[in-house]
Amino acid sequence: MRDITIIGGGPTGLFGLFYAGMRKATAQVIDALPDPGGQLTALYPEKFIFDVGGFPRVLAKDLVRSLLEQATQFGGEYHGGQRVVGLEEKDGHFELVTDTDRFPTRAVVIAGGIGAFAPRRLPQPAAAPWEGNGIRYSVGAPSAYDGKHVVIIGGGDSAFDWADQLNARAASLTLVHRSDRFRAHGATVAAVQAAAAAGRVTIHTFHELADVVAQGASIHELELKDIKAKSTRRVRADVVLPMLGYVSDLGAIADWGLTVANDEIAVNSEMATGRAGIWAAGDITTYPGKLKLIATGFAEACTAVNQAVHWIYPDRKVNPGHSSNLAIFGQKDD
Ligand SMILES: Cc1cc2nc3c(=O)[nH]c(=O)nc-3n(C[C@H](O)[C@H](O)[C@H](O)COP(=O)(O)OP(=O)(O)OC[C@H]3O[C@@H](n4cnc5c(N)ncnc54)[C@H](O)[C@@H]3O)c2cc1C
Structure with missing residues (x-):
C-alpha cells in the first residue's frame, strides 16, 4: 500500500x-x-x-x-x-x-x-504473427543485438538513434523508411549516413515491409517493397525494430x-x-x-x-x- x-x-x-x-x-x-x-x-x-x-x-x-x-x-x-x-x-x-x-x-x-x-504497430498483416517473436516494439538491452541481422523501420529520432547505437554490434543493420525525408536530429542522421558510407548500415528509402520470410520458427528475411519502382527486394533479418512513433x-x-x-x-x-x-x-x-x-x-x-x-x-x-x-x-x- x-x-x-x-x-x-x-x-x-x-x-x-x-x-x-x-x-x-x-x-x-x-x-x-x-x-x-x-x-x-x-x-x-x-x-x-x-x-x-x-x-x-x-x-x-x-x-x-x-x-x-x-x-x-x-x-x-x-x-x-x-x-x-x-x-x-x-x-x-x-x-x-x-x-x-x-x-x-x-x-x-x-x-x-x-x-x-x-508504439504505433506495423500496419501490414504479415507482421502480426511475428510481434513478440522477432518483431520488437521495445528495444531492451543493446547486447541482445550482438551478431544479429537487425532491420529498423522508421525515419524519426528513435530509428536513427538506435541505428547509430546498434550498427557496431549487429552482424548487419538495415534502415527502412517510406520516404527520403528523415525527421531525426541532423547530427544523428549524419552519423548513420557516415556508417552507411562505411558499409556498416544499409539505408533503403521509399521502401516498406511487404512480407516476412521465415526459416523454421524464426524470421530469416524481410521482403521489402520499393513504393516508387513497385519492385521488391529481400534483406536478411533476425530482429525487426519498428519505430513508427506512438x-x-x-x-x-x-x-x-x-x-x-x-x-x-x-x-x-x-x-x-x-x-x-x-x-x-x-x-x-x-x-x-x-x-x-x-x-x-x-x-x-x-x-x-x-x-x-x-x-x-x-x-x-x-x-x-x-x-x-x-x-x-x-x-x-x-
Ligand atoms: C514536440 C514537442 C515539443 C515540446 N516542447 C516543449 C517546450 O519547449 N517547453 C514546454 O514547456 N513544453 C513543451 N512541450 C510540451 C510538454 O512536453 C508537455 O507539456 C509535457 O510533456 C506534459 O507533461 P505531463 O507529464 O503532464 O504529460 P506527458 O509528458 O504526456 O506524460 C504522460 C504520461 O502518462 C502516461 N499515461 C497516460 N495514461 C496512462 C495510463 N492509463 N496508464 C499508464 N500510463 C499512462 C503516458 O504513457 C505518458 O508517459 C512539447 C511537446 C511536444 C510534443
Whole structure:
C-alpha cells in the first residue's frame, strides 16, 4: 500500500514523485511506456527545451535523466510498461489495476498527459504473427543485438538513434523508411549516413515491409517493397525494430466519474478532480487560463501532492515549507 500513486511518468508525474518523497509520503509512478519521461522521451528526446526554469537550454532526454535522479532519491518506484486500465475502491482505499498488476493506494494523482502511449504497430498483416517473436516494439538491452541481422523501420529520432547505437554490434543493420525525408536530429542522421558510407548500415528509402520470410520458427528475411519502382527486394533479418512513433489514448480514465471533455480532466485550483482522493496535474488538466507546459505541470504536481498528503494525513499541513529549510535534506530542523 502506497500513500500516493501517480498515473503517468512524464515530467509532471516524475516531479510529483519527488515531491511526495519530500513530503515523506510513500509513492510510486505507473506508466504505459517502459521508459520514463512521457512526451519528452516518446516524441522529442533530442530536442532542446528553453523554457524550464534554471536551464538556459536542456535536451529533453537530459531533463528526464535529471528528473528521474531527483524523483527516485526517496525510494519511490517507476513501474514502466503497465497501462492503468481500472480503478477500484475498497475498504477506504483505491486499487489501480493495470494489464498485469494491482496497485493499492490511499490517493491517486493523474498525470496522464495526452493519454497512455503505445508504439504505433506495423500496419501490414504479415507482421502480426511475428510481434513478440522477432518483431520488437521495445528495444531492451543493446547486447541482445550482438551478431544479429537487425532491420529498423522508421525515419524519426528513435530509428536513427538506435541505428547509430546498434550498427557496431549487429552482424548487419538495415534502415527502412517510406520516404527520403528523415525527421531525426541532423547530427544523428549524419552519423548513420557516415556508417552507411562505411558499409556498416544499409539505408533503403521509399521502401516498406511487404512480407516476412521465415526459416523454421524464426524470421530469416524481410521482403521489402520499393513504393516508387513497385519492385521488391529481400534483406536478411533476425530482429525487426519498428519505430513508427506512438499513439495515445485516455482509455479507462474517462470512465472514472471525473469531469472529462476533449480528453482533459476539469480541476479546481487545488487540482482536485471532484472525486475524493483523486487529483490531477499536468497536460491532462483543464481550467481557465491553463497552459500546457512543463513548468506548469511542475507547479500543478506540487499542488496536487500537497493536497493529497494533507488529505491522507490531516496533521501534515498543505504548505510544505521551503525545501531549503527541510530536515529531510539535512537542513534546519522542520
Ligand atoms: C514536440 C514537442 C515539443 C515540446 N516542447 C516543449 C517546450 O519547449 N517547453 C514546454 O514547456 N513544453 C513543451 N512541450 C510540451 C510538454 O512536453 C508537455 O507539456 C509535457 O510533456 C506534459 O507533461 P505531463 O507529464 O503532464 O504529460 P506527458 O509528458 O504526456 O506524460 C504522460 C504520461 O502518462 C502516461 N499515461 C497516460 N495514461 C496512462 C495510463 N492509463 N496508464 C499508464 N500510463 C499512462 C503516458 O504513457 C505518458 O508517459 C512539447 C511537446 C511536444 C510534443
